[in-house]
Amino acid sequence: MKLLIVDDSLIMRRAIERCVSTHRFEEIRVAINGRQAVEEFARFRPDLVTMDITMPEMDGLTAVELILKTNPRAIILVVSALADKATAVEAIKRGASGFLLKPITIESIQEALEDAIAP
Amino acid sequence: MEENILKIFALSVTRYFDTVAEGGATLAPPYLGADGEALGLGFSAVIGITGAYRGNIYYTAPRRKLHALLPHLGETAADDRLCASLVGEIANTISGNAREHLGRGFMISTPFILEGSDIAVRTTKDIPCYILPITWQGHPSRVLVSLQKSPDTP
Numbered sequence: 001m002k003l004l005i006v007d008d009s010l011i012m013r014r015a016i017e018r019c020v021s022t023h024r025f026e027e028i029r030v031a032i033n034g035r036q037a038v039e040e041f042a043r044f045r046p047d048l049v050t051m052d053i054t055m056p057e058m059d060g061l062t063a064v065e066l067i068l069k070t071n072p073r074a075i076i077l078v079v080s081a082l083a084d085k086a087t088a089v090e091a092i093k094r095g096a097s098g099f100l101l102k103p104i105t106i107e108s109i110q111e112a113l114e115d116a117i118a119p
Numbered sequence: 120m121e122e123n124i125l126k127i128f129a130l131s132v133t134r135y136f137d138t139v140a141e142g143g144a145t146l147a148p149p150y151l152g153a154d155g156e157a158l159g160l161g162f163s164a165v166i167g168i169t170g171a172y173r174g175n176i177y178y179t180a181p182r183r184k185l186h187a188l189l190p191h192l193g194e195t196a197a198d199d200r201l202c203a204s205l206v207g208e209i210a211n212t213i214s215g216n217a218r219e220h221l222g223r224g225f226m227i228s229t230p231f232i233l234e235g236s237d238i239a240v241r242t243t244k245d246i247p248c249y250i251l252p253i254t255w256q257g258h259p260s261r262v263l264v265s266l267q268k269s270p271d272t273p
Contacts, residue, residue, distance in 0.1 A: 011205050080215065081213075084219060084225075103139050103212050
Protein backbone atom coordinates (compact mmCIF):
# COMPACT_ATOMS: atom_id res chain seq x y z
CA MET A 1 0.00 0.00 0.00
CA LYS A 2 1.07 3.59 -0.61
CA LEU A 3 0.61 6.56 1.73
CA LEU A 4 0.81 10.30 1.01
CA ILE A 5 1.37 12.53 4.09
CA VAL A 6 0.32 16.15 3.58
CA ASP A 7 1.34 18.66 6.26
CA ASP A 8 3.29 21.93 6.20
CA SER A 9 4.93 21.00 9.51
CA LEU A 10 8.18 19.03 9.26
CA ILE A 11 7.77 17.67 12.78
CA MET A 12 4.25 16.38 11.99
CA ARG A 13 5.27 14.75 8.70
CA ARG A 14 8.06 12.93 10.50
CA ALA A 15 5.81 11.99 13.44
CA ILE A 16 3.10 10.54 11.19
CA GLU A 17 5.69 8.66 9.14
CA ARG A 18 7.12 7.12 12.31
CA CYS A 19 3.65 6.22 13.60
CA VAL A 20 2.87 4.24 10.45
CA SER A 21 6.30 2.66 10.02
CA THR A 22 5.09 -0.64 11.44
CA HIS A 23 2.03 -0.55 9.19
CA ARG A 24 1.65 -2.14 5.80
CA PHE A 25 2.76 0.87 3.74
CA GLU A 26 5.49 -0.03 1.29
CA GLU A 27 5.98 3.49 0.00
CA ILE A 28 5.41 6.84 1.70
CA ARG A 29 5.66 10.27 0.09
CA VAL A 30 5.07 13.74 1.51
CA ALA A 31 3.61 17.07 0.35
CA ILE A 32 3.83 20.37 2.21
CA ASN A 33 0.67 22.10 1.00
CA GLY A 34 -2.62 21.40 -0.75
CA ARG A 35 -1.36 22.27 -4.21
CA GLN A 36 1.56 19.85 -3.93
CA ALA A 37 -0.84 17.23 -2.55
CA VAL A 38 -3.08 17.43 -5.61
CA GLU A 39 -0.07 17.15 -7.95
CA GLU A 40 1.55 14.36 -5.97
CA PHE A 41 -1.72 12.43 -5.74
CA ALA A 42 -1.98 12.38 -9.54
CA ARG A 43 1.60 11.08 -9.91
CA PHE A 44 1.79 8.72 -6.94
CA ARG A 45 -1.79 7.33 -6.77
CA PRO A 46 -1.63 6.54 -3.04
CA ASP A 47 -4.05 4.16 -1.34
CA LEU A 48 -4.42 6.61 1.54
CA VAL A 49 -3.75 10.30 2.21
CA THR A 50 -3.36 12.09 5.56
CA MET A 51 -4.28 15.73 5.04
CA ASP A 52 -3.67 18.76 7.26
CA ILE A 53 -6.04 21.72 6.76
CA THR A 54 -4.19 24.95 7.62
CA MET A 55 -1.39 25.13 5.04
CA PRO A 56 0.08 27.82 2.76
CA GLU A 57 -0.80 28.13 -0.95
CA MET A 58 -3.80 25.76 -0.79
CA ASP A 59 -5.64 24.56 2.30
CA GLY A 60 -6.36 20.90 2.94
CA LEU A 61 -10.14 21.04 2.47
CA THR A 62 -9.74 22.51 -1.02
CA ALA A 63 -7.19 19.81 -1.81
CA VAL A 64 -9.59 17.10 -0.60
CA GLU A 65 -12.24 18.42 -2.99
CA LEU A 66 -9.85 18.62 -5.96
CA ILE A 67 -8.42 15.15 -5.38
CA LEU A 68 -11.88 13.62 -5.10
CA LYS A 69 -12.98 15.33 -8.32
CA THR A 70 -10.33 13.40 -10.24
CA ASN A 71 -10.53 10.24 -8.12
CA PRO A 72 -13.82 9.82 -6.26
CA ARG A 73 -12.54 6.65 -4.56
CA ALA A 74 -9.56 8.35 -2.88
CA ILE A 75 -9.31 7.67 0.84
CA ILE A 76 -8.34 10.84 2.71
CA LEU A 77 -7.95 11.15 6.47
CA VAL A 78 -7.96 14.78 7.61
CA VAL A 79 -5.52 15.39 10.50
CA SER A 80 -5.97 18.89 11.90
CA ALA A 81 -5.80 20.99 15.06
CA LEU A 82 -9.05 22.80 14.15
CA ALA A 83 -11.27 21.56 16.95
CA ASP A 84 -14.65 23.08 16.11
CA LYS A 85 -17.32 20.59 15.05
CA ALA A 86 -18.22 22.62 11.95
CA THR A 87 -14.77 22.00 10.43
CA ALA A 88 -14.94 18.24 11.01
CA VAL A 89 -18.43 18.17 9.48
CA GLU A 90 -17.19 20.24 6.52
CA ALA A 91 -14.28 17.83 5.95
CA ILE A 92 -16.64 14.86 5.81
CA LYS A 93 -19.09 16.77 3.57
CA ARG A 94 -16.26 17.46 1.13
CA GLY A 95 -15.54 13.74 1.00
CA ALA A 96 -12.88 13.01 3.63
CA SER A 97 -13.04 9.48 5.02
CA GLY A 98 -12.28 10.59 8.57
CA PHE A 99 -11.14 13.40 10.81
CA LEU A 100 -8.41 13.12 13.45
CA LEU A 101 -7.79 15.95 15.88
CA LYS A 102 -4.23 17.08 16.74
CA PRO A 103 -2.32 16.63 18.93
CA ILE A 104 -2.06 13.01 17.84
CA THR A 105 -0.62 9.96 19.54
CA ILE A 106 0.77 6.81 17.93
CA GLU A 107 -2.39 4.98 18.99
CA SER A 108 -4.79 7.62 17.66
CA ILE A 109 -3.17 7.84 14.21
CA GLN A 110 -2.88 4.07 13.85
CA GLU A 111 -6.51 3.58 14.85
CA ALA A 112 -7.71 6.33 12.49
CA LEU A 113 -5.72 4.84 9.59
CA GLU A 114 -7.16 1.39 10.26
CA ASP A 115 -10.67 2.84 10.29
CA ALA A 116 -10.06 4.77 7.09
CA ILE A 117 -8.83 1.76 5.09
CA ALA A 118 -11.26 -0.75 6.59
CA PRO A 119 -13.49 -2.18 3.84
CA MET B 120 -10.08 40.64 26.53
CA GLU B 121 -12.35 38.22 28.36
CA GLU B 122 -10.79 36.11 31.10
CA ASN B 123 -12.58 33.22 29.46
CA ILE B 124 -10.25 33.37 26.45
CA LEU B 125 -7.17 32.96 28.63
CA LYS B 126 -8.81 29.91 30.22
CA ILE B 127 -9.41 28.46 26.76
CA PHE B 128 -5.72 28.80 25.88
CA ALA B 129 -4.69 27.40 29.25
CA LEU B 130 -6.85 24.35 28.49
CA SER B 131 -5.35 23.99 25.01
CA VAL B 132 -1.78 24.11 26.34
CA THR B 133 -2.56 21.60 29.08
CA ARG B 134 -4.16 19.28 26.53
CA TYR B 135 -1.07 19.50 24.31
CA PHE B 136 1.35 18.49 27.07
CA ASP B 137 -1.06 15.85 28.44
CA THR B 138 -1.29 14.20 25.03
CA VAL B 139 2.24 14.57 23.72
CA ALA B 140 4.40 14.63 26.84
CA GLU B 141 2.37 12.64 29.39
CA GLY B 142 1.40 15.81 31.23
CA GLY B 143 3.43 17.64 33.81
CA ALA B 144 2.86 21.16 32.51
CA THR B 145 2.02 23.72 35.19
CA LEU B 146 0.63 27.14 34.40
CA ALA B 147 1.27 30.26 36.48
CA PRO B 148 -1.33 33.04 36.59
CA PRO B 149 -1.39 35.13 33.42
CA TYR B 150 -0.18 38.71 33.48
CA LEU B 151 -0.33 41.70 31.19
CA GLY B 152 2.80 42.30 29.13
CA ALA B 153 4.36 45.73 28.99
CA ASP B 154 4.77 47.50 25.68
CA GLY B 155 8.12 46.61 24.13
CA GLU B 156 8.88 43.90 26.70
CA ALA B 157 11.29 41.25 25.34
CA LEU B 158 9.30 38.07 25.67
CA GLY B 159 11.02 35.65 23.30
CA LEU B 160 12.72 32.63 24.86
CA GLY B 161 14.74 31.48 21.87
CA PHE B 162 12.27 29.97 19.39
CA SER B 163 8.91 31.64 18.81
CA ALA B 164 5.98 31.02 16.50
CA VAL B 165 3.28 33.56 15.70
CA ILE B 166 -0.21 32.70 14.49
CA GLY B 167 -2.20 35.55 12.97
CA ILE B 168 -5.86 35.66 13.93
CA THR B 169 -8.62 37.02 11.71
CA GLY B 170 -12.38 36.62 11.45
CA ALA B 171 -14.39 36.97 14.64
CA TYR B 172 -11.19 38.04 16.45
CA ARG B 173 -8.08 39.87 15.35
CA GLY B 174 -4.60 39.76 16.80
CA ASN B 175 -1.87 37.18 17.35
CA ILE B 176 -1.11 34.08 19.38
CA TYR B 177 2.55 33.37 20.13
CA TYR B 178 4.24 30.33 21.58
CA THR B 179 7.84 30.78 22.69
CA ALA B 180 10.28 28.33 24.29
CA PRO B 181 14.02 27.97 24.84
CA ARG B 182 16.08 25.49 22.85
CA ARG B 183 16.68 23.30 25.95
CA LYS B 184 12.97 22.80 26.52
CA LEU B 185 12.38 21.92 22.88
CA HIS B 186 15.28 19.45 22.97
CA ALA B 187 13.65 17.81 26.01
CA LEU B 188 10.27 17.66 24.24
CA LEU B 189 11.48 16.29 20.89
CA PRO B 190 11.94 12.68 22.10
CA HIS B 191 8.25 12.65 23.07
CA LEU B 192 7.52 13.06 19.36
CA GLY B 193 9.89 10.23 18.54
CA GLU B 194 12.82 12.42 17.51
CA THR B 195 16.27 11.19 18.46
CA ALA B 196 18.15 14.09 16.90
CA ALA B 197 17.77 17.67 18.13
CA ASP B 198 18.56 20.39 15.66
CA ASP B 199 17.33 23.94 15.13
CA ARG B 200 15.22 22.96 12.13
CA LEU B 201 13.20 20.59 14.32
CA CYS B 202 13.01 23.13 17.18
CA ALA B 203 11.59 25.74 14.79
CA SER B 204 9.07 23.27 13.40
CA LEU B 205 8.06 22.17 16.90
CA VAL B 206 7.26 25.69 18.17
CA GLY B 207 5.24 26.23 15.00
CA GLU B 208 3.30 23.03 15.52
CA ILE B 209 2.60 23.83 19.19
CA ALA B 210 1.36 27.33 18.30
CA ASN B 211 -0.80 25.89 15.52
CA THR B 212 -2.23 23.15 17.74
CA ILE B 213 -3.13 25.32 20.72
CA SER B 214 -4.66 27.97 18.43
CA GLY B 215 -6.60 25.43 16.38
CA ASN B 216 -7.80 23.58 19.47
CA ALA B 217 -9.16 26.89 20.84
CA ARG B 218 -11.79 26.76 18.06
CA GLU B 219 -13.59 24.11 20.07
CA HIS B 220 -14.77 27.01 22.25
CA LEU B 221 -14.31 30.05 19.98
CA GLY B 222 -15.91 28.53 16.90
CA ARG B 223 -15.11 28.50 13.22
CA GLY B 224 -14.99 32.29 13.03
CA PHE B 225 -11.69 32.17 14.95
CA MET B 226 -9.51 31.94 11.85
CA ILE B 227 -5.85 31.03 12.21
CA SER B 228 -2.91 31.54 9.86
CA THR B 229 -0.01 29.19 9.30
CA PRO B 230 2.78 29.82 11.85
CA PHE B 231 5.53 32.35 11.27
CA ILE B 232 8.75 31.34 13.03
CA LEU B 233 11.12 33.75 14.79
CA GLU B 234 14.45 32.93 16.38
CA GLY B 235 16.16 34.87 19.14
CA SER B 236 15.45 36.02 22.68
CA ASP B 237 15.05 39.69 21.87
CA ILE B 238 11.57 39.39 20.41
CA ALA B 239 9.55 42.25 21.76
CA VAL B 240 5.79 42.52 21.69
CA ARG B 241 4.23 45.83 20.81
CA THR B 242 1.04 46.26 22.75
CA THR B 243 -1.52 48.89 21.99
CA LYS B 244 -4.39 50.34 23.97
CA ASP B 245 -6.70 48.39 21.69
CA ILE B 246 -5.07 44.98 21.88
CA PRO B 247 -3.28 44.15 25.13
CA CYS B 248 -0.97 41.14 25.30
CA TYR B 249 -1.43 38.60 28.11
CA ILE B 250 1.33 36.18 28.98
CA LEU B 251 0.59 32.64 30.14
CA PRO B 252 3.74 31.21 31.75
CA ILE B 253 4.16 27.43 31.48
CA THR B 254 6.66 25.20 33.22
CA TRP B 255 7.30 21.66 32.04
CA GLN B 256 10.08 19.51 33.52
CA GLY B 257 11.60 22.68 34.97
CA HIS B 258 11.72 24.40 31.56
CA PRO B 259 9.87 27.68 31.04
CA SER B 260 7.81 28.59 28.00
CA ARG B 261 5.07 31.12 27.27
CA VAL B 262 1.88 31.55 25.36
CA LEU B 263 1.20 35.17 24.44
CA VAL B 264 -2.41 36.03 23.74
CA SER B 265 -3.06 39.35 22.03
CA LEU B 266 -6.64 39.34 20.80
CA GLN B 267 -9.58 41.61 20.30
CA LYS B 268 -13.08 40.88 19.06
CA SER B 269 -13.58 42.17 15.54
CA PRO B 270 -15.84 45.23 15.40
CA ASP B 271 -18.60 43.38 13.55
CA THR B 272 -18.59 40.43 15.98
CA PRO B 273 -21.60 40.38 18.31
